Amino acid sequence: MSKKPAQSLTLFLLLAPAILWLGLLIVLPHVEILVLSFSERVAPRVYAFGFGNYLEFFTEPLYWRTFARTATMSIIVTALTLVLAFPIALYIARVARGRLKAMLLLLCLLPFWVSELVRTLGWMMLLRETGVISYVLQAIGVTDQRIEFLYNDGAVILGLVYGGLLFMIVPLANALESLEPSVVEAGFDLGGSRWTVLRRIVIPHAMPGIVAGSIIVFMLTVGNFATPVLLGGKNGLWFTEQIYAQFITRFNWPQGAAFGMLLLVLSSAIVWAGLRLTGQSLGTTLKQA
Amino acid sequence: MDLRSWDQSDAPFTEQRIVLRGKPGSLFRTMRWPGDASFWRTSMAHSTDLDLVNVTKRFGSHAAVNDVSFSVAPGEFFSILGPSGCGKTTLMRMIAGFEHPTYGDIRIRGRSMIGVPANKRPVNMVFQSLALFPMMSVGENVAYGLTCRGVSRAEAEGRANRMLERVGLKGFGDRRVTALSGGQRQRVAIARCLVLEPTLVLLDEPLGALDLKLREHMKIELKQLQATFNTTFAYITHDQSEALVMSDRIAVMNQGQFEQVGSPRELYHNPVTPFVASFVGETNKWHGEAAFTSNGSVAVRLPSGTVIQGQGKMADKATLAFVRPEAIALAQDSSALSGLPNKFEGRVSAVLFDGANSSLLIDTAGFDQPVRAVLPQAGPLAGLTVGAPIHVGWTADAMKVFAA
Structure with a gap:
């Protein structure tokens, strides 16, 4: 029995950094924001408890439309990332061997050694009116005018897919790697076409990876700030911009806090709905991813 | 008419x-x-379900399968027996369509399979790991091949259930494959093939992962399944007992080539190469020199100078002599062995008790290794112990002699 208190102390000490991290940096600010979001300004410097900040979101079309737009585009980005990442992950997991496999994973990782802001600025250099793509198109005579590729939804989606790719490839490749080669062979042997084997064997097997990757990419995309602002410009209208505007421009912290909470709750609801629709459970996903 | x-x-x-x-x-x-x-x-x-004609498979300069030809008749249980790395898996994968022969032709019911992809061949395979689809239920596993052929879902399910019933898994259709025992998984893997009524079922050491008791049971069950469905089975294994018990014919494979093709009895009693003699069944093996040859009988001089009499066609000096343990007669006194050309005196050096497969090792003068014989478990010699003096002997017919 004498060992027990010492053991629990050790456990506590080992867990302390994690608990402090979660408590101070995640739970505490969220509680603070939650409390803040329920305070309404009734007069200068006078605040009262109320749901007004939340009602504002539903009554002012700009806000909920911005959120709907953000959510829709994030779903599109997630789907595009999945479609692009799947063959890459399949190649890394099933075809590439040894050094090639390590090289390919490293190539996926390499862009993330550079800050997101710098990467986004890189895209701007490529896409802007005086940028590389416009210049090349002019040089080879496809067009005689400069073309602006920036500041539209396409540019935003491009940038977000690029940023999400790695977070999709890694869980997908992990899931696909555990698929026994003989199971795929059995799929062919029993008469399955490539498409049947992909649809009935490979994809169901990779489902936990698909779900994990999609959740990560969706959450990162919904909460992204720099990419939509820089690549979308004035047309960007991302929900995080509204939060930024409330906190920084309008100096309406309670409103910004309410938007922050709404972003958390609504995007979680979308993930939950996605899981229900595909018949997946978060538990099995977390276990396998 | x-x-x-x-x-x-x-x-x-x-x-x-x-x-x-x-x-x-x-x-x-x-x-x-x-x-x-x-x-x-x-x-x-x-008239044949499967023909391989001069099939060769090279990986670089290494020939994994070297000029192999054989035919399998309809309804036959044909085994390919060989040590690991002998090329039998490559051979099977070529028949299934996962590898392509460098030379030669593979024909199923007379139709060449060269260029026919695996999913278009009338051949189904039971994998070593079974390769059941873990994402599907037992019923879906069995119905998979049917739905691939465009059979409607309802009919595929019905046929899958009937097939499960025939292999003794009635009512298992909705279970997860992970919830089955080893023997049940085995039967699902076979049902999944048989439901497609293939010309040929390939089995790649499917009993390897099972424990001994279940393996013995599945040997008999597989043979019975094969007989009831009257489907041609091609079975590959490194386990000679599996091959001997189940097969109608066995091909013994070594280093990419067939050493001998024949019935289990033929292989056991009349091996044509020293490899077959030593690989199939337990045997005593001695190196020696051919001392005298006449008319099929060979006298072999062992390094110690002892001469033993056997059967074989000998040309070279260096020879290998093989005698099955069960062909060695044991006696308390030499007079009981008086009719035998080979008779020696020895002493029991070890008793290897293994039920019906028990054997004795007998240190015998003139032999560098102890002679292996079957342990008598009834009669006057029952209860032999280490150190007991004993006389051993065998007929010339029982000893097969080959060039080394």
Whole structure:
């Protein structure tokens, strides 16, 4: 029995950094924001408890439309990332061997050694009116005018897919790697076409990876700030911009806090709905991813 | 026309079935008569289910399978027996369509399979790991192949359930494959193939992962399944007991080539190469020199100078002599062995008790290794212990002699 208190102390000490991290940096600010979001300004410097900040979101079309737009585009980005990442992950997991496999994973990782802001600025250099793509198109005579590729939804989606790719490839490749080669062979042997084997064997097997990757990419995309602002410009209208505007421009912290909470709750609801629709459970996903 | 006049054994099974079961009205339309040239063409092709013609598979300069030819008759249980790395898995994967021969032809019912992808061949495989689909239920596993062929979901399910019933898994359709025992998974893997009514079922050491008791049981069960479905089985294994118990014919494979093809008894009693003699079954093996040859009988001089008498066609000096443990006669005194050309005196050096497979090691003068014999468990010699003096002997017929 004498060992027990010492053991629990050790456990506590080992867990302390994690608990402090979660408590101070995640739970505490969220509680603070939650409390803040329920305070309404009734007069200068006078605040009262109320749901007004939340009602504002539903009554002012700009806000909920911005959120709907953000959510829709994030779903599109997630789907595009999945479609692009799947063959890459399949190649890394099933075809590439040894050094090639390590090289390919490293190539996926390499862009993330550079800050997101710098990467986004890189895209701007490529896409802007005086940028590389416009210049090349002019040089080879496809067009005689400069073309602006920036500041539209396409540019935003491009940038977000690029940023999400790695977070999709890694869980997908992990899931696909555990698929026994003989199971795929059995799929062919029993008469399955490539498409049947992909649809009935490979994809169901990779489902936990698909779900994990999609959740990560969706959450990162919904909460992204720099990419939509820089690549979308004035047309960007991302929900995080509204939060930024409330906190920084309008100096309406309670409103910004309410938007922050709404972003958390609504995007979680979308993930939950996605899981229900595909018949997946978060538990099995977390276990396998 | 008298149907009995043509050789029934050559008549293809399917055509016979039409004669026996077809409606009289449809007989003339569905049946091709022996007078018709097309009948003979297909009939000749049907007399074997599988033909390999000079099949070679090279990986770089290494020939994994080297010029192998054989045929498998319909309904036959054909095994390929060989040590690991002998090329038997490559051979099987070529038949299944996962590897392609460098030279040669693979024909199924006379149709060349070169260029035919795995999913278009009338061949199904039971994998070593079984490779059941873990994302599907037992019923879906069995119905998978049918739905791939465009059979409707409802009908596929019905046929899958009937097949599960035939392999003794009635009511298992909705279970997860992970919830099955080893033997049940085995049966699902076989049912999944048989439901497609393939010309040929390939089995790649499917019993390897099972424990001993279950393996013994599955050997008998597999043989019975094969007999009830009357499907041609090609089975590969490194376990000689599996091959001997189940097969109609066995090919012994070594270093990419077939050493001998024959019935289990032929291989066991009349091996044609020293590899077959030592690989199939337990045996005593001695190196020596051919001392005297006449008319099929060979005298072999062991390094110690002892001469033993055996059977074989000898040309070279260096020889290998093989005697099965059960061919060695034991006696308390030498007079009981007086008729035998080979008789020696020895002393029991070890008793290896293993139930019916128990054996004795007998240190015998003139032999560098102890002679292995079957442990008598009844009669006057029952209860032999280490150190007991004993006389051993064997006939010249029992000893096979080969060039080393």
